[in-house]
Amino acid sequence: MTTDAMCQLKEFDDQYLPFPTFVTAKQAIDEALTIYRETGVARHMLVLGEAGTGKSTLCKLMETQHPRRKLSDRDKIDIVTVSVPPSANVGGVASAVLRSLGDLWHGRGTIASRTERIVTLCRECGVELMLIDEAQHLQDRGTSRTHYMVGDWVKDVIDQVSVPTVMLGLPRLELLLQTNEQLRRRFSRRVRLAFGQNSAMSVETECLQLFLSLSSLLTLPVSSKPFGPQEMGTRLYYACDGRVAYIKKILFSALSMALRHEDDAIDVKHLERAFTDDVWWEGVGRLNPFSSDFVFRRLDRGGEPFQVAGSGGAQ
Missing domain, CATH: 1.10.8 (Helicase, Ruva Protein; domain 3)
Structure with missing residues (x-):
């Protein structure tokens, strides 16, 4: 070639991919950032969508439009994006946040000390918006008690940092909010990245x-x-x-x-x-949807490309 x-x-x-719900989500995040800059009020939201609907692309676009800047004494980070690791616990999520903030010792220290460093770095680096991608991993590990503890830690960090926070993840992320009323109240606004939202x-x-x-x-x-x-x-x-x-x-x-x-x-x-x-x-x-022999049905059965992970049936 x-x-x-x-x-x-x-x-x-x-x-x-500027499809309508992507644009809606982007505008909602921009609005939250503008309101925070003008009033200091932090408004949070959920962005939900299946794999391949544009969640990580949305994070990359926000970071591209608000790049980090190196100052003489520190990095200025308007927007920090955190990718939650699989099977996340409180320590893993804390380390992921610190890594995103540039902390070279992100895996060291107690949960309390790592939490304090997160809050300090966010303030010193001037963070104005936090994007938590792959947030469904907060719910994927352990029992409801574990989910509550992780959710409660996230809620406490959000309150201490006091900037708009967007959690992006698969639709099952809503299960986490069902176990934590305080977190659910903070993330009552939701945008779904999917076709079919326009009646x-x-x-x-x-x-x-x-x-x-x-x-x-x-x-x-x-x-x-x-x-x-x-x-x-x-x-x-x-x-x-x-x-x-x-x-x-x-x-x-x-x-x-x-x-x-x-x-x-x-x-x-x-x-x-x-x-x-x-x-x-x-x-x-x-x-094959582009074959003249196609059967015109969703390809979501067992072993097919759009089968729900971990199930043998349709989505």
Whole structure:
């Protein structure tokens, strides 16, 4: 593949996915930051979505727009993003926060001392917003008592730091809030990153609009023939199961394929192969949304790409 082709792929991969609920979540976070800067009032919120709906992308976008700055005596950190580790306990979460703040000894000290360092660093570095990504891991380990203890520690840190905090995670994150009333009260505002939030538009139409929007960023034209717009929207929905990252993944793979073969356009055959290559290796024929033989059903059964983790049934 030529250098120019590689540049085209990189440029497309760098594009964000401005679908409606992503924009809504971004605007809500920006509003919370503005209110805090103007009034000192910290408003918190949850951003919920399945894997591939844009939660981590949203964090990266916020960090890009508010980069860290090195001052003569310290780092100025407007926004700190914390990725909660799997099977998180209080110590693990405390270390993750300290690591994000640049503490070289993030794993050392008692819980109390690490908590004190978190509060001190947030104040000294001028933190104005905290993003807690993969927050469902706060709920994934142990019993309800463990969940309550972790949730209570998070609540105490949020209160002491006193800046807007956004927890981003899978929908099961709500289970954590069910065990901790005080945490639930602080995170009463919720935004869901998913298609189907617009009652005036079908999910299939939303998928098609996003597909067309992303297609316009490609250097090659995209053809959906022999499928009409409505049918293409339906096939796209089944190909991504309402998860925006899969549409971008499929288009990236199709563009790479077309550039590699020096084709003049991206067509349905490219999309069909891209689904098999980059979404599901068993997705062929009746189980490939871009095949003329597709059965038009969600691919969420046991062993299929959109099966819920840990279950054998549909989502």
